[in-house]
Amino acid sequence: MTSNRExxxxxxxxxxxxxxxxxxxxxxxxxxxxxxxxxxxxxLSVDPYMxxxxxxxxxxxxxxxxDAPLDGGAIxxxxxxxxxxxxxxDTVLHGLGWREYALLDATAARTxxxxxxxxxAYLSVLGMTGMTAYAGLLEVAAMKPGETVFVSAAAGAVGxxxxxxxKLKGAGRVVGSAGSPAKVERLRALGFDAAFDYxxxxxxxxxxxxxxxGVDVYFDxxxxxxxxxxxxxMNLHGRAAICGMIAQYNDTEPPxxxxxxxxxxxxxxxxxxxxxxxxxxxxxxxxxxxxxxxxEGRLSYDETIVDGIENAPAAxxxxxxxxxxGKMLVRV
Numbered sequence: 015m016t017s018n019r020e021x022x023x024x025x026x027x028x029x030x031x032x033x034x035x036x037x038x039x040x041x042x043x044x045x046x047x048x049x050x051x052x053x054x055x056x057x058l059s060v061d062p063y064m065x066x067x068x069x070x071x072x073x074x075x076x077x078x079x080x081d082a083p084l085d086g087g088a089i090x091x092x093x094x095x096x097x098x099x100x101x102x103x104d105t106v107l108h109g110l111g112w113r114e115y116a117l118l119d120a121t122a123a124r125t126x127x128x129x130x131x132x133x134x135a136y137l138s139v140l141g142m143t144g145m146t147a148y149a150g151l152l153e154v155a156a157m158k159p160g161e162t163v164f165v166s167a168a169a170g171a172v173g174x175x176x177x178x179x180x181k182l183k184g185a186g187r188v189v190g191s192a193g194s195p196a197k198v199e200r201l202r203a204l205g206f207d208a209a210f211d212y213x214x215x216x217x218x219x220x221x222x223x224x225x226x227x228g229v230d231v232y233f234d235x236x237x238x239x240x241x242x243x244x245x246x247x248m249n250l251h252g253r254a255a256i257c258g259m260i261a262q263y264n265d266t267e268p269p270x271x272x273x274x275x276x277x278x279x280x281x282x283x284x285x286x287x288x289x290x291x292x293x294x295x296x297x298x299x300x301x302x303x304x305x306x307x308x309x310e311g312r313l314s315y316d317e318t319i320v321d322g323i324e325n326a327p328a329a330x331x332x333x334x335x336x337x338x339x340g341k342m343l344v345r346v
Contacts, residue, residue, distance in 0.1 A: 018043045020083040020113035021326050027068055030264045030334070035068070036327040039083075044117035045094070051106070051120050052094040055346045058111030058323075059087035059137045060330040062235075065263040074289060084112040087142060089126070089133050090346070100125060107136050114323050114346055131308070138171055138341035139304060139315040142290055146257060147175035148300045149293035150233060152183065154286050155255040159184030161230035164221060164247070166190075166240040169197035169316075171341035172257060174204060176233045178313055181205050182303075185231075189224045191217065191240060193336045200339060204314060218243040228252075236261045242272035248283055256287040264334065316340025 017040060024037040046052050064086060067078045078084050088111035092104045097120030100106065106123040110116035126136050138144065150172075151157050163180040167173045168190025177188045190201045190209045201209035208224035221229070221243045230252050232244040237259025244254060262269045278285065307313035318338035320329035326344045333342040 016043055017041075018113065018115040019323050021323065022083055023068060023078045023080055025080070026070060027065075027264075029266050031065065031068065031327075031331060033327055033331070037081075038324050043115045046096045046117060049097050049120055050095075050117060051092050051097055051100055051123060053088075053090040053106055053108060053110075053116045053118070053123070054093045055088045055090035055111060055114060055116060057089050057134045057137055057319075058326065058344045058346060059142075060326065060333050060342050060344065061086060062258050062260045062263060062333065064330065065334065083110075085109055086111040087137050088112075088116065089136050090116070095120070105133060107141065111344075112323075112326055134317060134319075134341075134343055134345075135315070137343060138317060139175060139308065139313070140301075143171045143341055144175055144304055144315075145293070145297065145300055146290040147172045147179055147233075148304065149290055149296050150255040150257050150288055151176050151179055151231070153293055153296055154288045155231045155233065155253045157183065157185060157231045160186040162187040162189070162225050162227065162249075163231045163233065164189045164191075164225060164229045164244055165233045165235070166244075167235035167258075167260065167336075168192050168201050168206065168209065169339055170235060170336075171315075171338075173233065173235050174201070174316060174340055175313070177201065177206050178204055179303075180231075182307060182312060187225065187227075189221065189229070191220070191236075197339065200316070212240070216243075218246055221247050231255070233257060234259070238262055238269055239271050242274055245272055245274050245277050245281075245283065248277075248281060251282050251284075253284045254286065256285060260334070318342050319345050321345045 022037045105128045108123040165173045165176045169192040187207045190206045191212045198209045210220040228249040229247045232254040234256045235258045238261035316339045
């Protein structure tokens with residue numbers, strides 16, 4: 015193959031992105047230099063955090079450049095190598111998604127064993143997604159056995175794992191919110207004690223009915239009215255792990271909620287934002303626990319797969335709309 019297709023950021027979105035913000039560009043397959051490899055991507059990840067990188071603002075990760083390929087988690091097969099320790103045919107995990115072929119330094123790739131699990135799992139339950147759920151719940155929020163846990167966007171890639179891990183680690187009650195009746199039913203099948211569709215009424219009322227004795231731990235993927243509802247429902251010394259706020263990523267005006275932050279003082283709450291990259295110290299425990307749960311059939315994960323690099327923008331827009339069940343992936 016000599017042709018390589020990649021997705022470029024054509025313009026910066028204002029509010030909700032559209033297909034016009036992206037451009038499919040055809041280039042040549044790159045040739046590796048010393049210490050480099052070329053990977054034919056098999057799957058790439060689209061994630062909510064990518065929306066923030068489309069804005070030209072200072073953040074914890076640099077913004078995407080205009081008229082250049084986007085990047086993100088990907089996994090694929092090495093098709094050319096000029097690096098020791100990585101051979102043609104190896105499967106590697108790396109950060110140059112949104113393209114069919116990726117040229118990168120071998121030091122930026124991690125070899126994985128495709129015989130242990132489907133390769134897509136290394137972008138979800140066995141990868142950053144799973145680590146985010148594990149570290150956020152157990153280290154950031156420090157969940158204890160017997161506590162009540164509330165998870166927003168609970169049918170998504172991270173949220174669905176948070177709820178299951180909470181049950182496996184002894185939570186007394188796990189409640190999840192989702193965006194459709196089908197997703198609510200999926201949460202119940204995954205072992206959530208209660209679940210509700212946030213379209214059915216005020217989140218505050220639905221959460222109160224689902225967790226009448228209050229919430230000890232809140233895993234926040236949404237922000238906005240979900241965070242406000244959680245603050246009202248949280249018990250004394252409750253903890254919230256703030257993973258994401260997808261409800262406001264496309265807003266052009268400041269969010270209206272939460273309006274009850276004063277409760278943080280009287281309830282002595284802890285609201286803690288986190289990035290998974292800061293919690294490498296739990297990776298060994300994460301791999302041990304999750305691999306064991308998967309092997310024993312005690313942990314499930316869902317994937318929504320969109321085919322074709324040309325459909326990566328549509329997959330990303332679908333993610334923002336909540337079209338996915340579990341992890342949204344593009345099969346290249």
